[in-house]
Structures are given as C-alpha cells and as structure tokens.
Amino acid sequence: MAGITGKDAVLTDYANRLATLEAPKGRSLTQDALRRLSNNKAAVVSIVVLALIVIIAFVGPYFVPWTYSQVDWTAIRKPPDFDKGHFFGTDQNGRDMLARVLQGTQMSLIVAGVATVVSVAIGVVYGAVAGYFGGRVDAVMMRIVDIMYALPYILFVIILVVMFGRNPVLLFVGIGAIEWLTMARIVRGQTLTLKEKEFVEAARAGGAKPWTIITRHIVPNLTGPVVIYATLTVPEIIIAESFLSYLGLGVQEPQTSLGTLISFGAPVAEVLPWMLMAPAGVLITMLLCLTYIGDGLRDALDPKDR
C-alpha cells in the first residue's frame, strides 16, 4: 500500500537502484576531507614537494658518489664541480655538501617525526584522561600543564641537552616532552564536549570501562584536531632542533643536521655562499610545505573554521 506522500515509492525505487548499483554513493567524512584537500592547489603541491624531499633524503645518499663523512683532499672549499661529483660544492674539510645536506635533512626529519609522535602520544592520552574524568583529576592534571607552561621552553631544552649529554635520542624525547602541552589542552577541550555525547552515554550504559571508552570512542573522534595540530607541530620541532644544533647542542660530528650546516655556513657565506644556500634552501622549503599542508588540512578537516 503506497503512502499518501509517496515516500514508500521513493524508498523502494532507491532500494532497487541500490541493488543494481546505480544509486549515488554516500561520501564519508574522510572522503569529503580528501576531496577538499585535493582542491587546494598549494597543499597538493606542498605534499608532493615534501614527499620528494623525504624520498630524496633517505634514498639519495645511495646515488651520491660521496658519503657525508668522506674527505676529498683534492677539493677543499670548492664551488659546485660536476666532473668530480660535488654537485653542491664542498666544505672547509673537503666533504661533499650534497651528501651532507642529504644526511642533515634526514636527521631533521627523523627528529621531527619521533618528537611529533612522542608529543602526540603523550598529549592525546593526557588530555583525553583529564577531560574524560573531569573534576579533581582534571584540575590537578591541568595545573601540572600550567606549571610546565611557565617553564621557559627553550631554556629547558638547553638544560636537558647540556645536562644529559648530546644524545640524539634525548633530543627527540626532550623536544617531544615539551611540545605535548598545547596538544593536551586541545584534546582536553574536545574531550569535554565529546563525553557528553549520546554515543559515549550509550557505551557507558553498555558497561564499557573508562579506558575502553577513551580508546574506542573518544580518541578516534579526536582525529581531526589532532592531525591538524600535529602538522603544525612538525615545523616547530624542526626549528627547535635546528636552533639547538645551531648553538652546537644538537647532533655531533661527523653527523650533521640542517641547523648545524647553517651554523657552519653562515659565517663563511660571503666567500663560500654554497655552504649556506643549500641547507637554508632545503630548510625553508620544508617549513613552507609543512605550513601549507597544515593550513590545507585545517581547511579540509574543519570547514566551519574557514
């Protein structure tokens, strides 16, 4: 019996078309976000460029005739020389700049990656727990964040690195351990609204334990802001790492990082410009790409914010 409004006919028709796969497909939120992202030209170009930089940094060293610590005694402080395979020239010790820039980029990327993972992991768990339990737990946990905010960040990293030795692992952990604060605040704020939603109520009524609710129901719903903020954290970490290296507190010779290369290149840039140009160029390109990707992701995942 067809209804007066003809709703049943429409639904039946739709069901039939679904069965023959003619119906328009629904789009998930992720698909929507990806579509919006792919319409953003600056973001797409940035993703491609950044992917190229990552691939070249990790694969490139196998195709470069020199290694980053190898000394070429016949070419010390020489401009780019294509016959010898010094495409970016050499430094004061006769080491190939291209190989060193590749190694430095690798180091900066690894530090940024590990520190971001550390800061995201701590920040998400901390923020979600504080937000979910609320009340006194929340007050105490957020007070701790306030205290850590009051510590002057860069001084703190310098102290950590100086006191515990120049260990790259410590560099990752030290930077990551400080960058999580903002993440924790963002996650807590989101959790406070999420935990009042019906699906969390339903899970609680179904007898799920707090930890299950946090990991299964709350954290997955935080993906948007977490991804956006993590992308914005990466350039900050790269800058922090290269600044520490610039002060001579980062990775140790013969290994290098973009900051170390810039600190060696800057004083001699008047006579040996290639020593500053290559690392500075890579660093700026990377930071530029990351900024555009972050902006693009924010527009794609959080359209109301535009």
Place this chain on the structure above:
Amino acid sequence: MLGYALRRVLSAIPIALIAVSVCFFILRLAPGGPFDGERALPPLVLANLRAHYSLDQPLVVQYFIYIWRLLHGDLGPSMVIEGFSVSRLIAIGFPFTLTLALTAFVIATAIGLLAGMVAAVNQNKWPDYVLVLAVMIGVIIPNFLMAALLQLWFGVHLGWFPAGGWVTGSWMHLVLPVTVLAWPHAARISRLMRGSMIEILGTNYVRTARSKGLGERLVLARHAIKPALIPVVSYLGPGLSYLLTGSLAVEQIFGLPGIGKYFVTAALNRDYGIVLGTTILYMFIILALNLIVDLVYAWLDPKVRYR
C-alpha cells in the same frame, strides 16, 4: 573582581613554588657538576669547594637552603665565575635583554596592528598580498637563519648596519637584532588583526554605521578598530614572553651583552647558580604576564570571573 584577582594571585604562588622545585631537582639530578674541569682538581680543594657551596649536604638540605635564600631575594653565588653573585649577573645582563625585547615588542606591535588593518581594508588587493608574503617570511624563516641572512645582506654586503657586536649607546647595533626579533611577532599580530578586522567589517553594526552615511575613516575609527583588538590583546602576553626567550637566541647570535650569552655559557659549564637563577627569573616573568593577561580578561569579560 577583587576576589577573583586575589584568588588568581594566590593560586599562582604554589605554581611558582612547584616550578622552582622542578627546575632545582632536574638540574641537580643530572650527571656532572660545575667543578668537572679538563684538569681534575685535587681532592681536598674539591671537597672544600663543595663544602663552600654546600654541595656536600644532602640534596633535600640543599633544596631548603636554596628556597630559604630565594625567599630572601638571594639567588646565590655563581659557581664558576669567582666572586660573582647570580643577582649581580642578572642586574648586569637583564636590563639589556629587557630593553631589546621591549623595543622589539613595541615596534612589532605597532607595525603589526597597522599592517593588519591596512590589509583587512584592502582585502585581496596588493597591500594584502604584500602582507601575506611578509607574514609568511616572518613565520617560516627561523630566527637564526633570518639573522644570518640579514647580517650578510645589510651588515656585510651593503654595510648599512654593523653585523654584530655592541658599542654602548649605539642604536645602529640594535637595528638588525631588533628586526630579527620583531619580524615574527609583527607577522603574528598582523595576521590576528587582519582576521578579526575582516570579521568585524562584515558585522551588522558596521553595515549600519556605513548606511547611516558615516565615512569609511569614521567607521573604522569609531566602530571597527576597538572590537577587532580583543584577540590581539590576548596574544600580547604570550607574545612578550616569546620575545624575552627569543632574545636569548638573538643575543647569542649577534654577540650582545644580554643575559642570553651568560645563560648558554653557564649551562655548558654546569653553573647551577646562574642556570637556575635565570630560569627562575624567566618563569616568574611568564607567570606574571599570564596573571596580567588573565586579570585584563576578567576585567573585559565578567563571565570569566565566576568560572
């Protein structure tokens, strides 16, 4: 309002105390000490030195000695530079750092506000594009690289300004450091100002003001600028503390006699006194700035007071 202010000030005290303790224990638990030189000191000298700075006491006793002194406004002696107290060092270095940071702060805020307004009024015309470019440069290029580039171009190549160093009373030496410090701050301020100004210019009351025949200049001056300032005001506190810590780096790079130079050297020498003293000083400044921002906010927005 008074009650809120009192509550807020009182709650800052335990935070400051805990933060001081965290710094103290992290520094002391780290391996190495101020007297681990290249050449090992004779054991008797070392023991006397340690006794002199009460490093031979249990850590907890040292902690209470330190806190007791701190409460009397004494930051203790430097352990590496002989006969030099931390307070004296701060008295020498900090005024310079403060001058540098405040100069950059005032200049950057003024430029940032003006640029943000001009860009918002000329949205999607050339002043806007120029601003977007300048903001991008300011936010992306790290300060040490910016310093190197400016030193090279204006210091060495064109020779307009000295590339580094310090001569007392010479403002020429401050031009490049202040630029490096101020650019990112101005960039952030102008971005905030542009965003909020565009939003305000789209509101109904601005349309009303325009439709009753006010000139564009009057609309801006009487109706748009004041509300647009609110998000910028909330950034000023964190911005200033950012500039104060950033100035450590800039001093190091340009060889200026602020506190930053001493801090890095002291950290490398494990001079507990100076490192702890400087960190605590910065911490108090940041806490005070946060407190001021909160109070200003509570004054602007009564809802905050009762949270």
